[in-house]
Amino acid sequence: MNLLQEIIAHYNHWIIIFLMVSGLYIVVAHGNMIKKLVGLSLFQTSVYLLYLSPGKILGGTPPILSDQFTVYSNPLPHVLILTAIVVGVATIALGLALVVRINEAFGTIEEDEIFAEDEDE
Amino acid sequence: MKLDVVFRIAAKIFIPFMLVFALYVQFHGELGPGGGFQAGVVAAAMVVFYAIIFGLESAQKIVPPRVVELMVPAGVGIFAGVGVVSLLLGENYLNYSPFGGDSQHGQEYGIILVEIGVLVTVTGTLVAIFYSFVGRGRE
Amino acid sequence: MISAHLPALQVVLPLLGAVVCAFLKRGSWAWLVALAVSLVLPAIALGLLYQTYEGGTISYALGGWRPPFGIEYRVDIFNAFVLVLVSVIGAVIMPYAKRSVEHEIPEDKQAWFYAIYLLCLCGLLGIAITGDAFNAFVFMEISSLATYALIAMGRDRRALLAAYQYLIMGTIGATFYVIGVGLLYSMTGTLNLADMANRLAGIEDSRAVLAALAFLTVGISLKLALFPLHVWLPNAYAYAPSMATVFLSATATKVAVYLLLRYFFSVFGVSVIYADLPVSWIFLVLSIAAMFGASLVAVFQANIKRMLAYSSVAQIGYITLGIAIANKTGLAGGIVHLFNHAIMKAALFMALGSIFFRIGSVRIEDLAGIAKRMPVTAGVFVVGGLGLIGVPGTAGFISKWYLGLGAIENGWWWLLMLIVLSSAIAVLYVGRVVEVMWFREPSPVAKKAEEPPLSMLLPTLLLTFATIYFGFDTFLTAHMADLAAQLLLTGGR
Numbered sequence: 001m002n003l004l005q006e007i008i009a010h011y012n013h014w015i016i017i018f019l020m021v022s023g024l025y026i027v028v029a030h031g032n033m034i035k036k037l038v039g040l041s042l043f044q045t046s047v048y049l050l051y052l053s054p055g056k057i058l059g060g061t062p063p064i065l066s067d068q069f070t071v072y073s074n075p076l077p078h079v080l081i082l083t084a085i086v087v088g089v090a091t092i093a094l095g096l097a098l099v100v101r102i103n104e105a106f107g108t109i110e111e112d113e114i115f116a117e118d119e120d121e
Numbered sequence: 122m123k124l125d126v127v128f129r130i131a132a133k134i135f136i137p138f139m140l141v142f143a144l145y146v147q148f149h150g151e152l153g154p155g156g157g158f159q160a161g162v163v164a165a166a167m168v169v170f171y172a173i174i175f176g177l178e179s180a181q182k183i184v185p186p187r188v189v190e191l192m193v194p195a196g197v198g199i200f201a202g203v204g205v206v207s208l209l210l211g212e213n214y215l216n217y218s219p220f221g222g223d224s225q226h227g228q229e230y231g232i233i234l235v236e237i238g239v240l241v242t243v244t245g246t247l248v249a250i251f252y253s254f255v256g257r258g259r260e
Numbered sequence: 261m262i263s264a265h266l267p268a269l270q271v272v273l274p275l276l277g278a279v280v281c282a283f284l285k286r287g288s289w290a291w292l293v294a295l296a297v298s299l300v301l302p303a304i305a306l307g308l309l310y311q312t313y314e315g316g317t318i319s320y321a322l323g324g325w326r327p328p329f330g331i332e333y334r335v336d337i338f339n340a341f342v343l344v345l346v347s348v349i350g351a352v353i354m355p356y357a358k359r360s361v362e363h364e365i366p367e368d369k370q371a372w373f374y375a376i377y378l379l380c381l382c383g384l385l386g387i388a389i390t391g392d393a394f395n396a397f398v399f400m401e402i403s404s405l406a407t408y409a410l411i412a413m414g415r416d417r418r419a420l421l422a423a424y425q426y427l428i429m430g431t432i433g434a435t436f437y438v439i440g441v442g443l444l445y446s447m448t449g450t451l452n453l454a455d456m457a458n459r460l461a462g463i464e465d466s467r468a469v470l471a472a473l474a475f476l477t478v479g480i481s482l483k484l485a486l487f488p489l490h491v492w493l494p495n496a497y498a499y500a501p502s503m504a505t506v507f508l509s510a511t512a513t514k515v516a517v518y519l520l521l522r523y524f525f526s527v528f529g530v531s532v533i534y535a536d537l538p539v540s541w542i543f544l545v546l547s548i549a550a551m552f553g554a555s556l557v558a559v560f561q562a563n564i565k566r567m568l569a570y571s572s573v574a575q576i577g578y579i580t581l582g583i584a585i586a587n588k589t590g591l592a593g594g595i596v597h598l599f600n601h602a603i604m605k606a607a608l609f610m611a612l613g614s615i616f617f618r619i620g621s622v623r624i625e626d627l628a629g630i631a632k633r634m635p636v637t638a639g640v641f642v643v644g645g646l647g648l649i650g651v652p653g654t655a656g657f658i659s660k661w662y663l664g665l666g667a668i669e670n671g672w673w674w675l676l677m678l679i680v681l682s683s684a685i686a687v688l689y690v691g692r693v694v695e696v697m698w699f700r701e702p703s704p705v706a707k708k709a710e711e712p713p714l715s716m717l718l719p720t721l722l723l724t725f726a727t728i729y730f731g732f733d734t735f736l737t738a739h740m741a742d743l744a745a746q747l748l749l750t751g752g753r
Contacts, residue, residue, distance in 0.1 A: 020439075027428060040431055047438050054446045064153065080394050080451075082158060084438060087401045091431050093250050094408055098424045100257055105417035114421065194282035194375070201275050204268070214268035216324030 012053040019046035031111040033102065037095045044088045051077040051084070132174040139167040150236045151229050157236035161243025168248050177255055186256075189248045196242025203234045263307065267320040267333040267389055270304045270343060273297050274382035278375045287370025291358050294374040298354040301347035301385070309340040309740075319391070327391070328452035334391030338595070338744035342388040342518045345599050349510040349606055350381050356610055356719040357503045359712070363617050364415055364501045373413060377507070380406035384515045393441045393451045396519060397434065400483070404430045407512060410504040411496050422495035429482055429492040436479030443472035444527075457527045464532045473532070476523050477539075484516035486580060487550035490573045497569035502613030505565065509572055510606040514598045517579055521595075524583065525748035534586050544584035548678055550577025555685035559692065565622045567689055568608055571648060574682070575601045581663055585675075588745045590666025596741035597659035600647070600730060604656060607723035608644035611637045614712035614720060619705040624693065629702030633709040636717060638697045640724045645690030647727045650683050655730040658738055 007014070019042055026039025055077030063075040099109055106114050143163040150156035172180035204215040211219070217231020218224035262269075277297035281290040311318055312335055320333040327334075335343070357377075365373050383403025390396050408430070412423035445451055447468050448459040463469055478489075485493040493513075497505050524533050533539045551574050558570035579601065582594015614637050615630060616622050631638035647656035660679055667675040711717060730737050 024432070027432065033424065036428060040428060043432070044435055047435055047442060050439060050442045051445070062154075077445075083394070083398055086158070087398065087405075087434075090405055091401070091427065094405055095424065095427050095431075097253070098408070098412055098420055098427065100254070101412070102420045102424060104258075105420055191283065194279040197275070198279040198283075201272060201279065204272060205276070208265055208268065213321055213324045214265065214272060215322060218324060 012049065016046050016049045016053070019043075019049070033099045033109040033111065034096075037092055037099070040095070041088065041092055044084070044091075048081045048084060051081050128174050132170065136167055136171060139163060139170070143167065147236065147240055148233070151232040157239025158243050160236075161240045162247060164240070164244045165247035165251070168244075169251050172251070172255070177252075181252070184248060186249075186252050189245050189252060192241050192245025193249060196238045196240070196245060199238030199241065200235050203231060203238070207231075263311070265320075266304050266307050266311070267318060267335055268322065270301065270308065270347075270389055271333075271382055271386045273300060273304070274378045274385065278378035278382065281371055281375035281378060284371045285368075287362070287365075287367055287374070288358075290371035290374040291354075291361070294357075294378055295354045297378060298347075298351045298381075301381075302344065302351045305340065305343040305347040308335050309337070309344050311335075312337045312340045313743075328450050328455035331395050332391040332452055332454075333389050334454065335389060336747060337740065338521070338747055339388045339518065341595070341740050341744055342515060342598070343385060345514060345602055346381070346384050346388060346511045349507065349602060352719045352722055353503060353506050353510075353606065353610070356506070356613075356716050359716050360503045360613050360617055361501065364503075365413060369413065373410070373501075376406045376409050377504070379403075380410060380507070380512075384511055387515050388518055391453050393444065393453055393456065394438075395451075397438055397441060400437065400519075401434055403512065403515075404434060404483075407496075407504075407508060410508070411500040413504070414499040414501050416499045418495065419499035422492075422499045426492040426496045429489075433479045433482030433489075436475045436482070438479075440472045440475035440479060443468050443475065447472070453522065453527050457529065460527065460529075464528070465536065470537075473523075473528060473537075477520070480516055480520045480523070484513045484520060484580075485573055485576055487546045487553065487573065487577060490550070490554070490576075493573055494566050494569040497572065497609075498563055498566040502609070502616055506606050506609040506613060509569070509609055510602040513572070513576055514579075514602055517576070517594075517598060521583070521748060530749055540584050540586045543580050544675075547577040547581040547584055548682075550574055551581070551678070551682040552685065555682055555689065558689045559685065561689075562624050563622060564624055564627065564693060565609070565612055565616075567693070568605065568612065571686070571689065572601075572605060574686070575605070575648065577682075578659065578663060578679075581675075581679075582666070585663065585666040585670060585672075587666050587669050588742070588749055589662055589669055591748065592738065592741040592745040593659055593662030593664075593666055595744050596662060596734075596737050599737050599741070600655035600659045600727075603723050603726045603730070604644050604647035604654075607640055607720060607727055608648070610716070610720040610723065611640040611644065614716050615709070617712055617716065618709045621705060624696055626703050626705050627693070628696050628700035628706060629698075630706040630709055631698040632702055633706060634711050636711055637720070638694075640720050641697060642694055643724050643727055645686075645694060647731075648690055649686045653728065653731045655727050655737070657731055658734055662738065662741075 023039045023043030023046060027036050027043065030036055030039065055074040057071060057073050060071045060073040061069045063072040103109050106117060108114060143160045146155040146163060147157060147160035168180060168184050171183070207216045207219065208214055218227040220230040221227035274297055277293050280293050284290045284293065308318065318335040319327060321327055322331040322333060325331070361370055361373060380403050383399045383406060386399030387396050387403065390399060408423045408427045411426060412420055441451070444456060447463060447466065448456050450456050450459060460469065482489045497509055500508065554570045554573035554577065558567045558574065561567035561570060575597070579594045579597045582591045582597065585591065612622055615627065615634065618634065619626055643654070647654040650656040650660040660683065664676045664679055667679070
């Protein structure tokens, strides 16, 4: 019973772990370059949650000073994650741009086909 | 597409409000939630919206690719330049305190300045990404 | 007044340079800007090294926000040493870059190439100078994204593939790093590395902190290409433009090693790393695997650029061996090898880039007999190769000497034998190329080759002389590495 409560109490961690592992699995298991990037994006998103969920303090208000409130949520994780999101956007955009050019150069975006073609050279 | 009156009229109604909203988010940034990044995304979304309705060519007539390409370093230049001004005023890099009469106002003006830099770069970058993906293989 | 702001200028100058380069259309103007910036940076770095050598750690509060609340740039003797390394390499390769880039990059892309290069430089210097965990991540991604773009600018279409693979691996590495930082942040509530180290006292053996250490180690090891995580490196180096290969091989992995050492020694501390956890053994096994495995693979490469890339993986093994040996001499050996390997590998890749500039190929059959037409460049290859082997009188010997002494201090005679044995494999792969270059009949392309222009030859020669010079005068290298190792092992930061 106690164990069950503990598992439920940390539900945010389970969501994070699920997203993290499934993202990483997609990156490793799929040969399609777009799908790999999707997995990568999912993997990064899980980290955003890892930062954001401890930043929320129960009963805390948005961190704008006011006399009525004494408990505020921590704003710093949001700032950090805003930066991380920008980095993620840049990474995915660059990755997709590379995939577009790979498609133009090799005529496919399946890794196994590209490697097969590469060995012929 | 160009004959689709509903889309075109709706776009003409929406787009000015998108721009106003972007500017609202921008200039609200130092007081409340908002700021250059969000405003830049809204502004870029406006260009993307316009391009979807009226076509890439007409969007590029209003916001030419060359301008977009220059916006990217320009914003970074504004941000970094503000920091250099702090240095010249004898403070640490990016310390906004000397910009105003007292340090509180200095911080406020400093944030407004760098947020303009962020707006320019984010808008430029997102529109540039959109242009290059959409324009790829056309010419 | 300006001396107080050196830490900020070190990072801001390349950033401003990148902005100016992105505005310019002409490649040669962008080159001038990049050259000017690159020549100022070593002066700043040496100034910082002097200040830390004389007066101890420098702390610079970015934006005037007092640490640990704001971002702090924190320079001690160790990262001043790394800053000098990165900025000096950056300065030496700029004169070389002009002709090489003109040859390999289309005219309309050259200004962008220099802008991206300066961003990469900015990111690497930023990682080395910052005292803030998350700021280090941002700089890491600035440099990595710039690196992917630089690699993708290679002329071979496989460069795109290499860049894509590096992007996937590098992003996984960076994300692992952020996970580690996130766990540490939720445990300590701070991102300032020095503050974090204080707050970790007492909770070092909590599971979240150990998980953070594991994530950080794996994430940074991906970036520094520690042996089983190195698969992105050979293709990336082999297909990138010559100038990018020279720069990355000399700096990118070295800065990642710096970051790893910073976390190990300044944040977690010697007792956690060595006494509580088997870090020493893990790195020992992986380093030896790198020294032998990667060297053996290098012997069988037909593409010489790829061969040198595998040799880099092996040489990184020697650097991490310093962590494994875990005493001051060994650690100093690892740190000094950061520097020595950087100059030797840069000289070798520059020589190779010059050959590519003249004959358009780096395959071993095309290099046959090239020494008859390009004796100086082929000579550089010999000296650099001797350095990789670790022959006395070259910089490579100094590193291996320290590593060997460190191994003996631990009573690990067998490790000394392994170091010597792995150097013997280096004899094989270096010797194979030298034999082909000097003693074969010239290949059809090699017959038409001639020495590269002076602007490419002089920087190459400069680094070659440095390889020999630092084999004798070790004040700037071994002495500084010694001080840095001392600082790290006493938990200094």
